[in-house]
Amino acid sequence: MDSEVRFKALVVEKAPDGSFTRSIAQRRVDDLPEGELLVRVCYSSLNYKDALSATGHPGVTRQFPHTPGIDAVGEVVSCSDDAFAPGDEVIVTGYDLGMETDGGWGEYIRVPSKWAVHLPQGLSPRRSMMLGTAGFTAGLSVLKLEWAGVRPESGEILVTGATGGVGSIAVSILAKAGYRVVAATGKAADEAFLKELGAAQVISREEVTAGVERALMKERWAGAVDVVGGETLSAVLKSTRYGGTVTCCGLVGSAELPVNVHPFILRAVTLIGIDSSHCPSVPRQEVWRRLAGPWEPQMLDSMATEVTLDGLEEKIGLILQGGVRGRVVVRL
Template sequence: MKYQALVVDEIDGTFVKTIKTLNRKNLPDNEVLIKVEYSALNYKDALSASGHKGITRNFPHTPGIDAAGEVIESKSDLWKAGDKVIVTSYDFGMNTAGGFGELISVPAEWPVRLPSGWTTRDAMIMGTSGFTAALALYKMEENRQHPDMGPILVTGATGALGTASIALLKKAGYNVIASSGKESAYGDLEVLGADEIISREAVDDQSNKPFLSPKWAGAIDSVGGNTLTTILKAAMANANVAVCGLVASPEFSATVYPFIIKGNNLLGIETATCPRWVREKLWENLSGKWNFSLPQHMIREVGLDQLETEIERMLSGKSFGRVILKHQ
């Protein structure tokens, strides 16, 4: 059985992306074989496709941490041919061949059932970005976050996670402050549900002050670095700050004051090893009470031959909204 995939090769220290026709024997011998209908492009995929050894150790490799499609073979009682499934998280797309291939082979515990009423395209519009936003809100609310506490800040607002977070928070009844360096996108952020939009610089305090005037009751942050430091300085009492990314830097400097004086909480959001029961609950929420939609112009559907361009756009900070991959 042959299939096409975007393959990243390491050649003399340079990482080269090529669309290749592969054979099923190129896949690992796992329990469930799935024909991928849709995948999506995430920042982690862009890093993997560029040779980031912190994401993917061995090459050649097919990235794609998101996939939705149909089971065509199963060695497990959990799944049968014809089942529609979503695959995200675990090691998928990092060191296991991912959704940028038309076929994937994964352990039986990795897929979750496609929610009733959804298409595989719907699932990938949500994808890891929607799931990450949902996990962030879930952990915040487990820690007693509530809309009445005040607005939630979303940084990196024009990225896939940012747009999903804004739409999700608005659906869940929160007021949202969106931070972005792309003034041209402010109108779109308002359409998504942002109640207030501030510049990137407004969340980049350069003073040595331990506190700033309280501005938000929580945050979903994908930027890290000094942005995260500033978020903590300007957080209200008992704020929950969900840490989801490191676009600016994996390092930040902070005092203990926000934690011991204001009772702030720093919540780590890690989707890869999220327990299966939580994973199933969150997909249920995303297809139910938290089901949000993105404007169609914020969704770009591409083929394998367009992925390399989209990867470069994402790495250069020019990507906006959601990029989904349709396999033929």
């Protein structure tokens, strides 16, 4: 492919005064970083980490100009190590995509071939980005609960931050897999939405944290998917039943964890960290296989809003304020 070919991308630039600007610009394929795999992107998505990168957060991106987008799906243009063939449809999520490596908010990406997996049969490119990193993280959380021995008959499963991208998909996956799901949210107006996804009960985040100041709380949860962290995760651990398992994949509440050892040494509670960025290939492929089949969330279309690059500006502000429900898909 001609390296001078130009394509459209959202570009974040840093001004001399330290401020950041965003614009839709023309870039050249030759501007992309090194990598074996060149992909023509058809869809990406908007994640909280993308919004941080788009506003210049130094914990996500330090090198500018930069194109965010930690998710991408598209068609292989070329692959120098023959891991993929031209025309293959691939998903790229995680690793460094959209952080320091130019990401999916551009019509082309170039990345190491090991970052990609084949788009599973039965899953369309658009629907794969309705899932994206959020769906993959939710699926990996459920897989880890399953591997830890948490079954539908084990008891109630709590999902915190349930109206967000990860939380809403986790509710749907768990319900479809036969679990009794309790969804916790700070948005009372979304109760009907969560019940449509399959939640058996919707509770407030205040109900989750009531009594968190105690060393232990009343046992309730057989397992939990926590995307909030902080005091919420502390309360979840303290109220998980003997032998239960909690997965942790987010910090929208706080990165700090104010908890004692009692849940672990008196109730044998297991806390499992979920890292979707550098997840090895075998569980990565297994999660995508299940998301394309038995775990594909019901109501996936109703959980997603589609925008073009031009429509991202409004959504970036909304997601930073906690105002996005479900998923935002970006059509390139």
